[in-house]
Amino acid sequence: xxxxxxxxxxxxxxxxxxxxxxxRRAEVEVTLAxxxxxxxxxxxxxxxxxxxxxxxxxxxxxxxxxxxPGGEAGARALGAHxxxxxxxxxxxxxxxxxxxxxxxPALALAPRxxxxxxxxxxxxxxxxxLLHWVDRPVVxxxxxxxxxxxxxxxxxxxxxxxxxxxxxKRRSVAEALLHHRP
Numbered sequence: 001x002x003x004x005x006x007x008x009x010x011x012x013x014x015x016x017x018x019x020x021x022x023x024r025r026a027e028v029e030v031t032l033a034x035x036x037x038x039x040x041x042x043x044x045x046x047x048x049x050x051x052x053x054x055x056x057x058x059x060x061x062x063x064x065x066x067x068x069p070g071g072e073a074g075a076r077a078l079g080a081h082x083x084x085x086x087x088x089x090x091x092x093x094x095x096x097x098x099x100x101x102x103x104x105p106a107l108a109l110a111p112r113x114x115x116x117x118x119x120x121x122x123x124x125x126x127x128x129x130l131l132h133w134v135d136r137p138v139v140x141x142x143x144x145x146x147x148x149x150x151x152x153x154x155x156x157x158x159x160x161x162x163x164x165x166x167x168x169k170r171r172s173v174a175e176a177l178l179h180h181r182p
Contacts, residue, residue, distance in 0.1 A: 001027075001028045001029065001064045001065075001164045001165060002028065002029040002030070002031070002063050002064050002065075003023050003028050003029070003030045003031070003063055003064060003065040003066070003067065003160070003164070004030075004031050004033060004058065004061075004063040004065070004066045004067075004087075005019055005020055005030060005031070005032050005033070005066075005067055005068075005069065006033050006034075006035055006055055006066070006068060006078055006081070006084045007032060007033070007034055007035070007041055007043070007049055007051055007069060007074065007078075008034070008035045008036055008041060008073075008074045008077035008078055008081075009036055009041050009042050009043075009073065009074065009077065010042070010043070010044065010071045010072065010073025010074035010075075010076075010077060011041065011043050011044070011049065011069045011070075011071045011074030011075075011078075012043065012044050012069050012070040012071035012074060012101075012102055012103075012149075012150060013043035013044050013045060013047035013049060013071075014044075014150040014153055015069040015070050015071070015101050015102055015147075015149075015150060015153045015156075016032070016043060016049055016069040017049075018153035018154055018156075018157050019067060019069060019101075019153065019156070019157045019160065020032055021157075022154065022157035022158060022160070022161060022173060022177070023065075023157065023160060023161060023164075025161075025173050025176065025177070026161040026164070026165050026169050026170075026173050027165075028064075028065075028161070028164055028165065031052050031053065031058055031061075031063075032049070032050075032051045032052045033051055033052065033053055033054065033055040033057070033058055034051035034053070034054050034055060035054075035055045035077065035078065035081045035083075035084060036054075037054075038054075039051040039052070039053065039054065043071065043074070044071045044074075055081070055083060055084065056083070059083050059087070063091070063096070064096060064097060064164055065096070065097040065098065065099075065160060065163070065164055066084075066087060066088050066091050066096075066097075066098045067097075067098065067099050067100060067101075067145070067160060068084075068088075068099070068100035068101070068104035068108055068109070069100075069101060069102070069104065070100065070101050070102020070103040070104045070122075070123060070149065070150075071102065071103060072103045072107065074103075074104075075100070075102070075103035075104040075106075075107040075108050076103075076107050076108070078104065078108045079104075079107050079108030079109075079111060079112070084108075085108070085112050085114075088109070088112075088114055089112065089114060091143075092114055092143070092144070095142075095143050096143060097143050097144075097145065097160075097163050097164065098114070098143065098144060098145075099144055099145035099146050099147075099160070100122075100146060100147075101122075101146065101147035101148070101149065101152070101153065101156050102122065102123045102147065102148065102149045102150065103122065103123050103126055104122070105120050105121065105122035105126075105129075105130060105146045106122040106123070106126030106127070106129035106130055107126065107129070109146075110129050110130055110131075111129075114144075115130060115131070115132075115144065115146075116131070118132065118141040118142065118144050119132045119134050119139055119141045120132060120133065120134065120139050120141065120144065120146040121133060121134050121135070121136055121137070121138070121139045121146045121147065121148050122146060122148065123148060123149045124148070136148070137151075137152035137155050137156070138152060138155050138156050138159045140159060140163070143163075145159050145160060145163060147159075154177070154179055158170050158173065158174055158179065161173055
């Protein structure tokens, strides 16, 4: 299994690191790809993130999952990036996993029609951008997974693990992290 996590200046640092870390604990091959002109991007709260590569280097590659972290500025930049959005649109058409957390569902996915017909969640301040907003930390609808924000990043990342690797792998990763499901 492999996953792509595109990032930009302004990507939410808690969400980005949690997604990458938890997926890698599940032995998913994760590529953190920068859409900036450098692999070093400044995430939220001045936390610097170091991408594995630039997006253009992996643009032709296929992924089992493409997931966008939030952060308002980062989500807007990802949503404006034609390459990333085209890749997620293809992911949806091929019934492959995709999603976003926090501002990303509202500012990147919804404007491109990638949540049409889907129940989804996002950071509550952006909920009016979603046609079928659900007030839950994580929402899975078909092959789309959305999350509300930084506090739900762990539950969101574990839902990604379950989607790619199954419930048993989710349980083992959650147990190793001392994360107890409600």
